[in-house]
Amino acid sequence: MSKPYLRPIPFTWWNKNNAYRIFMLREISSVFVALFVLELLCFVLVASKSPENFDKYVEALKSPGWIVFHVVVLGFSLLHSITWFNLTPKVLVVRKGEEKLPDALIAGAHYLAWIVVSIVIWMII
Amino acid sequence: MVLLISKISEGTHLADLLRHDVLIIGGGGAGLRAAIAIAEINPKLSVAVVSKVYPMRSHTVAAEGGAAAVIKPNDSLEDHIYDTISGADWLADQDAVELFVNEAPREMIQLEHWGCPWSRDPDGSVAVRPFGGMKIERTWFATDKTGFHMLHTLFQTSLKYEPIKRYDEWFASKLLVDDGRCQGVAAIELRTGQVQGIVAKAVIICTGGAGRLWPFTTNAAVKTGDGMALAYRAGVPLKDMEFVQYHPTGLPGTGILITEASRGEGGILVNKNGYRYLQDYDLGKPLDISDPAHPKKRTMELGPRDKLSQCFIKEQQQGRTFEGPYGHYVHLDVRHLGQKKIDKKIPFVRELAKNYAGIDPVYEPIPVRPVLHYVMGGIHTDMDGATPLPGLYAVGECACVNINGANRLGSNSLTELLVFGARAGKAAANFASDHPDVKQSTLAAQTNDEQKRIASQFINKTDGKERIVTLRTEMTTAMEEGVGIYRDEVGIQATCDKLAELRERFNTITLDDHSLSFNTELTAALELENMLEVAETVAHSALRRKESRGAHQRTDYPPPRDDENYLKHSLVCKTDDAPRVDYLDVTITKWPPGERKYGS
Amino acid sequence: MSRSQSGLLVSVNTEADPINKTDVVSEEKLTLEVFRYHPEKDSEPYFQTYEVPFREDWVVLDALNWLKDNEDGTLTYRWSCCMGVCGSCGMMVNGTPKLTCAAFLRDYHPEPIRVEPLENFPVERDLVVDMDSFMEKLQSIKPWILRKDSEEKPLSEGEYKQSPAELATYKQFSMCINCMLCYAACPVAGLEPEFVGPAAIALGMRYNLDSRDQGYEERQEIIASHEAIWQCTFVGECTTVCPKNVDPAGAIQQAKVASTIDWYKSWLMPWGQK
Numbered sequence: 001m002s003k004p005y006l007r008p009i010p011f012t013w014w015n016k017n018n019a020y021r022i023f024m025l026r027e028i029s030s031v032f033v034a035l036f037v038l039e040l041l042c043f044v045l046v047a048s049k050s051p052e053n054f055d056k057y058v059e060a061l062k063s064p065g066w067i068v069f070h071v072v073v074l075g076f077s078l079l080h081s082i083t084w085f086n087l088t089p090k091v092l093v094v095r096k097g098e099e100k101l102p103d104a105l106i107a108g109a110h111y112l113a114w115i116v117v118s119i120v121i122w123m124i125i
Numbered sequence: 126m127v128l129l130i131s132k133i134s135e136g137t138h139l140a141d142l143l144r145h146d147v148l149i150i151g152g153g154g155a156g157l158r159a160a161i162a163i164a165e166i167n168p169k170l171s172v173a174v175v176s177k178v179y180p181m182r183s184h185t186v187a188a189e190g191g192a193a194a195v196i197k198p199n200d201s202l203e204d205h206i207y208d209t210i211s212g213a214d215w216l217a218d219q220d221a222v223e224l225f226v227n228e229a230p231r232e233m234i235q236l237e238h239w240g241c242p243w244s245r246d247p248d249g250s251v252a253v254r255p256f257g258g259m260k261i262e263r264t265w266f267a268t269d270k271t272g273f274h275m276l277h278t279l280f281q282t283s284l285k286y287e288p289i290k291r292y293d294e295w296f297a298s299k300l301l302v303d304d305g306r307c308q309g310v311a312a313i314e315l316r317t318g319q320v321q322g323i324v325a326k327a328v329i330i331c332t333g334g335a336g337r338l339w340p341f342t343t344n345a346a347v348k349t350g351d352g353m354a355l356a357y358r359a360g361v362p363l364k365d366m367e368f369v370q371y372h373p374t375g376l377p378g379t380g381i382l383i384t385e386a387s388r389g390e391g392g393i394l395v396n397k398n399g400y401r402y403l404q405d406y407d408l409g410k411p412l413d414i415s416d417p418a419h420p421k422k423r424t425m426e427l428g429p430r431d432k433l434s435q436c437f438i439k440e441q442q443q444g445r446t447f448e449g450p451y452g453h454y455v456h457l458d459v460r461h462l463g464q465k466k467i468d469k470k471i472p473f474v475r476e477l478a479k480n481y482a483g484i485d486p487v488y489e490p491i492p493v494r495p496v497l498h499y500v501m502g503g504i505h506t507d508m509d510g511a512t513p514l515p516g517l518y519a520v521g522e523c524a525c526v527n528i529n530g531a532n533r534l535g536s537n538s539l540t541e542l543l544v545f546g547a548r549a550g551k552a553a554a555n556f557a558s559d560h561p562d563v564k565q566s567t568l569a570a571q572t573n574d575e576q577k578r579i580a581s582q583f584i585n586k587t588d589g590k591e592r593i594v595t596l597r598t599e600m601t602t603a604m605e606e607g608v609g610i611y612r613d614e615v616g617i618q619a620t621c622d623k624l625a626e627l628r629e630r631f632n633t634i635t636l637d638d639h640s641l642s643f644n645t646e647l648t649a650a651l652e653l654e655n656m657l658e659v660a661e662t663v664a665h666s667a668l669r670r671k672e673s674r675g676a677h678q679r680t681d682y683p684p685p686r687d688d689e690n691y692l693k694h695s696l697v698c699k700t701d702d703a704p705r706v707d708y709l710d711v712t713i714t715k716w717p718p719g720e721r722k723y724g725s
Numbered sequence: 726m727s728r729s730q731s732g733l734l735v736s737v738n739t740e741a742d743p744i745n746k747t748d749v750v751s752e753e754k755l756t757l758e759v760f761r762y763h764p765e766k767d768s769e770p771y772f773q774t775y776e777v778p779f780r781e782d783w784v785v786l787d788a789l790n791w792l793k794d795n796e797d798g799t800l801t802y803r804w805s806c807c808m809g810v811c812g813s814c815g816m817m818v819n820g821t822p823k824l825t826c827a828a829f830l831r832d833y834h835p836e837p838i839r840v841e842p843l844e845n846f847p848v849e850r851d852l853v854v855d856m857d858s859f860m861e862k863l864q865s866i867k868p869w870i871l872r873k874d875s876e877e878k879p880l881s882e883g884e885y886k887q888s889p890a891e892l893a894t895y896k897q898f899s900m901c902i903n904c905m906l907c908y909a910a911c912p913v914a915g916l917e918p919e920f921v922g923p924a925a926i927a928l929g930m931r932y933n934l935d936s937r938d939q940g941y942e943e944r945q946e947i948i949a950s951h952e953a954i955w956q957c958t959f960v961g962e963c964t965t966v967c968p969k970n971v972d973p974a975g976a977i978q979q980a981k982v983a984s985t986i987d988w989y990k991s992w993l994m995p996w997g998q999k
Contacts, residue, residue, distance in 0.1 A: 006847050017821075090978050181903050234880050244889075250884065345807065
C-alpha cells in the first residue's frame, strides 16, 4: 500500500535558517522604503507651502521618535539596496563570446552608479 | 525491531495484466533510444519502459569521455572499423562492426538534432577528441559529461511521445515465456510491493552490465546484471562473458571513473619513480609533453584499455607502484595541461578529484588504478538485437552483438546504445506488428507463481541466517581473485567453487525487511541472486577459454592468442548443474586476424 | 589479510569491500538520527538513532549503506552512482538539502547528523519521497527541441551549426541532474504545491536559449504563467544548494525579464506578434 506522509509546514518556516530570515527582512524592507517615500511626499506637499511650514516640519523631525524611525528606515533602505545590487548579476547577463562578464563587474557598476547619483543629488541639495 | 510481515495479495487476474505492444526493460541510453525508435516508426504501438530506477538515474549518466563516430574529413569508416576490430583482438564480428561504424554518424547527428549539447569547434561543427586505441580522433564529446548529456537528451526527447508509457521503479524479476516466445515480464511495483504482469508481443532488455560483481568498480549500485540473468534463466545463452574491462584510471577505494579523455587531452601515467612506464610495454615511445604532437594516437597513454590495465599489474609486481589504504596505484598527471584547459575540457575530472581524492589536479597528480568498468560479454544477439528466443531482444552493455570483442575501445559503447537501440527498436516494432496477440491466461499464472516465489523465498521467510552483505562481499572477493586482470586455472576454479557454494547459501538468506512498500532489501536480495548467476557465467567461460586474448589473460596460457582453437565466441547456457560452455565462430569479412600493434 | 593476484589487499569483511568493514578494531563512532516512516505500520514518522563507524573518507551515504547492510535492513533510501551525477541520493542533512554521496562525515564529526527526506515532498517511506509531481512539472515545460516542420534539417545535411558562444548561452542550465535539492530549499515549493519550480524552469530556459530551438512561444505559455516564474519571490536558496551550479534562480529571473519585455512589446508593437 502507498500512504505518503505530508509533513506540515510550520507558520515559522521563515525562521528556519539565516537565508530565509534575511529574505524576510529584505521583503519587509520594501514596507519601510514605501513608508519613507510616503513621508517624503508629505514633506514635499506640506513643507513646500510656506517657509513657516518648512521650519515647523524640520523641527518636528528632530524628535527622538522620528530619528529612530529614520535610522530604522536607513538600515532597511541600505539592506534593500545592497541586496538588490548584489542580485543584479543574476538578472543582467552580459556575454562576450563564450565568457560572461564577472558578477562583481555588474554589481559594481550598480554600486558606482548609486554613489555617483547620490553625490549629484547631495550637491544639488 | 518490530517484525512486520505484509500480506501478499491473492493472485493476478487476467484483468490485472498490463498490456502493451513492446516492452523495454531498462530506461538508460539503449532503452530510451529503442523506445523513441518504436514511437517514430509506428506511433500506433504502445511502448512500456520498465525501469527499477527513474531513467535519469540509469548508469549511462555517469559516462564521461565521449562517443565515437566518423565525421571529420580526415577520418574514414575503414579506419574506425579497423581500430575497433584490432582493439577487440579480432574477437569482434566484422559484419556487425561494419554495420555499427556505418550507421554511427547518422545516429549521432540524430542525437544532435534532438538537442544534445556537443562541444563545438570554433566554426560551429561538432568537435572530436583523441581516444584510446583509435588512429584518428573521432570521439564526439560534451565536455566530460557525455553520458549525462546523452541520457538527459534522450530522456527529455522521449517525453514528447504519447505512446511511451513509463513504469518507473518497477523491478523486473522474471521473463514471461510461453509458446516458445517471450511475451512479457513479471515485475514488482516498488511502491506497493505487488508483483504484476506486463505482457507484450516483443521485449527488449536494456539493463546494462554487471560491474557490481567486483569489489572496485566505476559502476553504480544499479549495475547488477539483472537483464543478463533474466535472459539466462529463460534459456538464452550469454556470449563472451569472460571478457570484462578494467578501466586503467579509476580512483582507489571509491572506484570513481577518471575519464580516458584526461589522457586524450594529454595526461600521462607515471609510476612511483615518476617514470612513464608504458614505454616499457610495446606501446611506443613517449613524446615530450610539450611536443605539439603529444599525445600520439594509438601509443602510450592512448593505447587500448586492456593493455594499460595489464601494464599496471606488471609494474605492481615489480614493486614500482605506490601503496595506499586501498591497494596500489600510480599517478595520472594532467598538471601540464594548465588550469584553463582542465576547466574547459575536463572540468568534471577536476571536481571529482577534489571531492573524492582530496587533490586538485591542477597542482597535484591524481592517484589512479585499474577498476572494473565494462562487461564486453552479454546476451547473445544478432545485428538487430534479436536473441535466439523469439520476441526477445537485447541492446547495450547487457547485450553482445559482438562489436567489442575481447576488449572495447573507449567511446564505442555510447554510440553502440544509439545504433543498436534504434535497430532493435525497429526490429521489435516489426515483430510486434507481425505477431498475434499474446495468450494471457498462462502469463497470469506465471506472474502468480513469481508472486508466490517472492513471498515464500523472501518476504515471508523467517528462518534464514545469512545476511546479504556477507554473501555479496565473499562473491566480490572471489571475482577479483579468480577473474581479475590476470587469471589462471587454479584461481578460476576456486572462484567457480566459491560461487557454487554461495548459490547454495543464498537459499538461507535472511531479510530484516518483510514489508511490501518500497522494500529495497528485497530488491538487493534479488540483485544478489542475479549477480550470483551472472558471476558463474563469467567464471565458467573464463575457465574454458585456455588462451590469452584482449582482456582475458591466462598466466597459464600466455600470449600470443590461439586463433586456431579460440577464434570463437563462448556461449554459456544454464543447466541444472554447472553452466555449459559452447563455441561459435567469429564472423570474419575483410580483415583477417593480424597482430595487434600499438605504439607506431 | 591476503594478497590477490591483482595485488589488491583482499580479505573478507575488510579491505575487499571497504564500505562494509565489519570487524574493525578501534573505531571512532558517530551518531546518526534518521527519519523513519513506514506507510504500513506508522501513522506518524519518528527518529531512530544509530551509531556508525566514523571514517575520514566516508560520506553520509556510506554510513547509510553500512547501517542497511549490517544493522537495519529495513532502512530505505535511494542511491546509485556515488559520484554526484545521477541525482538519486538527495536528503536533508542537518536541515540542509544535500547529495548524501557528497556530504562527508568529517565535516560534521563529532556532532550527530540528522538525516531526513527532502523537504516539501510527501514521504513514501523513510528517506524516499514521492517524486510524481516533480516528474510532471519537468514534462510540462516541454523539455525537447521544438522546431517548425518546414525548418527541420535532414540528417543527411549534418549537424546544426552552433558556435561555442551559442553553446555557452545555455550550457549552465543544461547541467541539472534532477536531484530536487532546489525544491527542498525553496519555501515557495513547500507553500505552493503547484509551483513549477526551479529545476523545471531552468530546464525550460535551457531549451529557450538553445540556438537550435524554436519553441520559445510554446514554452512561455507555461513558463510565463502564474504557477511558474511569477510565483518565485527570488529567495535564491535553490541556487545556493544546487550541487551542479545550474543557478536556477538566475534562470527564473532572466525568464521574468524576458517575459516582461515580451509583454511591453505586445503592447507597444502588437503588429510584431506572430
